Amino acid sequence: xxxxxxxxxxxxxxxxxxxxxxxxxxxxxxxxxxxxxxxxxxxxxxxxxxxxxxxxxxxxxxxxxxxxxxxxxxxxxxxxxxxxxxxxxxxxxxxxxxxxxxxxxxxxxxxxxxxxxxxxxxxxxxxxxxxxxxxxxxxxxxxxxxxxxxxxxxxxxxxxxxxxxxxxxxxxxxxxxxxxxxxxxxxxxxxxxxxxxxxxxxxxxxxxxxxxxxxxxxxxxxxxxxxxxxxxxxxxxxxxxxxxxxxxxxxxxxxxxxxxxxxxxxxxxxxxxxxxxxxxxxxxxxxxxxxxxxxxxxxxxxxxxxxxxxxxxxxxxxxxxxx
DNA sequence: AATCCATCCTGTATGC
DNA sequence: TGCATACAGGATGGAT
Numbered sequence: 001x002x003x004x005x006x007x008x009x010x011x012x013x014x015x016x017x018x019x020x021x022x023x024x025x026x027x028x029x030x031x032x033x034x035x036x037x038x039x040x041x042x043x044x045x046x047x048x049x050x051x052x053x054x055x056x057x058x059x060x061x062x063x064x065x066x067x068x069x070x071x072x073x074x075x076x077x078x079x080x081x082x083x084x085x086x087x088x089x090x091x092x093x094x095x096x097x098x099x100x101x102x103x104x105x106x107x108x109x110x111x112x113x114x115x116x117x118x119x120x121x122x123x124x125x126x127x128x129x130x131x132x133x134x135x136x137x138x139x140x141x142x143x144x145x146x147x148x149x150x151x152x153x154x155x156x157x158x159x160x161x162x163x164x165x166x167x168x169x170x171x172x173x174x175x176x177x178x179x180x181x182x183x184x185x186x187x188x189x190x191x192x193x194x195x196x197x198x199x200x201x202x203x204x205x206x207x208x209x210x211x212x213x214x215x216x217x218x219x220x221x222x223x224x225x226x227x228x229x230x231x232x233x234x235x236x237x238x239x240x241x242x243x244x245x246x247x248x249x250x251x252x253x254x255x256x257x258x259x260x261x262x263x264x265x266x267x268x269x270x271x272x273x274x275x276x277x278x279x280x281x282x283x284x285x286x287x288x289x290x291x292x293x294x295x296x297x298x299x300x301x302x303x304x305x306x307x308x309x310x311x312x313x314x315x316x317x318x319x320x321x322x323x
Numbered sequence: 324a325a326t327c328c329a330t331c332c333t334g335t336a337t338g339c
Numbered sequence: 340t341g342c343a344t345a346c347a348g349g350a351t352g353g354a355t
Contacts, residue, residue, distance in 0.1 A: 001348065032332085061349075095332085095348055111333090134332045136349060193326065202350075210348065305328075306348055323327095 002093040004173055004207025005250035005272070007061050010099055015056040017101045018128060022052045022070060022119040033113035033132055036090075036166075037140035047141040048089060048116070057088075059152045060206025062167040063099075064088040066144060088164050090142045091130065097137030101125040114139055142166050153178050173207035174244040175251075185236050188228050194322040195231065196224035197304065199243070208243055211279045212250070214309045216243035218278035218288075221314050224303060225321030249275060278309040286311035 002010070026045045028034060037044045050070035057064050066088045091099060100109070104117075104126045114130040130139055144162035152163045153176040172179045184205055191198055198204055199213045208216065217224055219242035222235060253272035273280075277287055282300035289296035289311060296313035303323065310317075 003349095035331095092349080094350080096334095132332095133334070134347085136332065191325085197327085200349085304348095307346085 001095055001209060001211060002097065003061060003209035003212050003247075004175065005212075005247050007058055007063055007093060007207075008175075008251055009254055010093070011056050011058045011063055014099060014101070014128075017124055018053045018065065018118065019055060020052065021121055021124075022050065023048045023067075023116050024119055025049060025117045027115040027117075028113075029108075029115065030113040030135075032135050033130060033138045034140055036138050044139075044141055047087060051087075053089075057152050057164075059163065059167045060170040060173055060202050061209070062090065062092055062164065062170060064090045064142070064164045064167070066162070086144055086162075088142055088144050090140050090164050090166060092137050094132065094134065094137030096133040098129075098131040100129045100131060102127045102129050140166075170202050171204055171206045173247075174205060174240050175207070175247060179205075181237060181240055184240065185233060188231065188236060191228045192322070193228055194224060195222060195226040195228055195239070196308065197323070198228045199239075200304070205240070205243075207247065210306055210308075211276070212243060212247055214279045215246045215277060218309075218311060218315060219246060223310060223315045223317050223321065224308050225323055226318050227320060227322045278311065281309060286314060289313050 026048050028041050028045065031041050034041065034044050048067070051067040052070060053065045054068050055066050057066060091097070093099075096111075102125050106127075109129065109131045111131050111133045112129055113132050113135075116128040118124075118126055118128060120126065130137075132138070142164045145165050145168060147161055147163045147168075151161045152167070153172050171184075187204055188198055191204075196213050196217060199208050199216065200210070213224075216239055220235070220239040222239055226235075250272040253275065278298060281298040284298055286294075286296040286298055294313060296311050298309050299312050301308050301310070
């Protein structure tokens with residue numbers, strides 16, 4: 001499922017295909033995929049038509065394409081100054097969203113929701129398509145607002161000092177050079193909840209979903225129900241360090257895919273699922289315990305209405321755990 | 324005020 | 340074979 005590494009793979013894949021290209025027209029095939037655009041389909045299309053994509057930026061699992069007005073772009077070419085971007089096309093992949101570059105001749109995907117026709121560019125596909133089976137994801141146009149802390153962060157090369165309004169409540173992710181562990185730890189301790197719930201809270205630390213939460217907790221040898229308000233600094237540090245390491249590894253592998261639901265912009269799957277240590281391994285031996293000569297089996301439990309995978313030996317449940 | 328959780332969706336797998 | 344149920348889960352808004 002798309003978490004930080006998968007979204008970053010999409011961002012990197014997308015940027016060279018769409019930067020500098022103009023959106024010539026837009027087909028909204030299923031309005032449910034733009035339900036977060038409150039002003040409706042016509043307004044959505046009107047905002048995009050004629051605009052030029054200046055970049056692809058990410059914060060947590062939110063991805064957006066800052067837009068430059070077509071006429072402003074023309075003027076900028078004349079005086080050599082880049083016009084300020086004030087709106088962006090926002091995308092969230094949700095559970096099953098895909099952003100695909102496709103040639104015009106490629107038949108519609110079964111769950112094609114929105115199609116952007118881009119200005120022709122030599123050797124590049126003509127369309128950017130949003131495909132989404134479960135419709136948890138979506139597209140919408142949002143205002144860009146100033147940030148006073150150096151821009152949206154993420155891993156973009158040169159992000160504008162502006163952030164999409166709907167992403168301004170999202171914390172920085174552990175791979176962001178501006179991520180502050182001290183601030184994270186301070187806010188973590190102030191919460192009275194369980195550790196995994198906190199890890200999944202995008203306002204505290206972003207980019208982590210169910211898969212990488214379980215992987216980071218396993219790697220740090222911490223149980224998901226450990227109380228946040230008592231967690232030692234060293235444990236919290238190891239947890240963030242683990243999240244960072246596992247997500248960097250996943251990024252190198254092109255992301256995690258279990259099926260064709262998550263693919264990069266070319267339709268290819270990542271292969272990080274082969275490297276998972278906890279997630280999806282119910283009944284299989286814990287690799288770390290096995291290496292130490294101990295017999296232990298990964299356990300699956302229902303938690304927050306979804307599955308959590310832990311090793312009962314090296315991630316012992318706390319006595320006063322919090323859900 | 325902080326925390327929690329039902330809800331939005333559809334395709335696939337499994338059970339009876 | 341067919342029908343029913345469980346499951347996958349990110350973000351949000353309303354409830355507690």
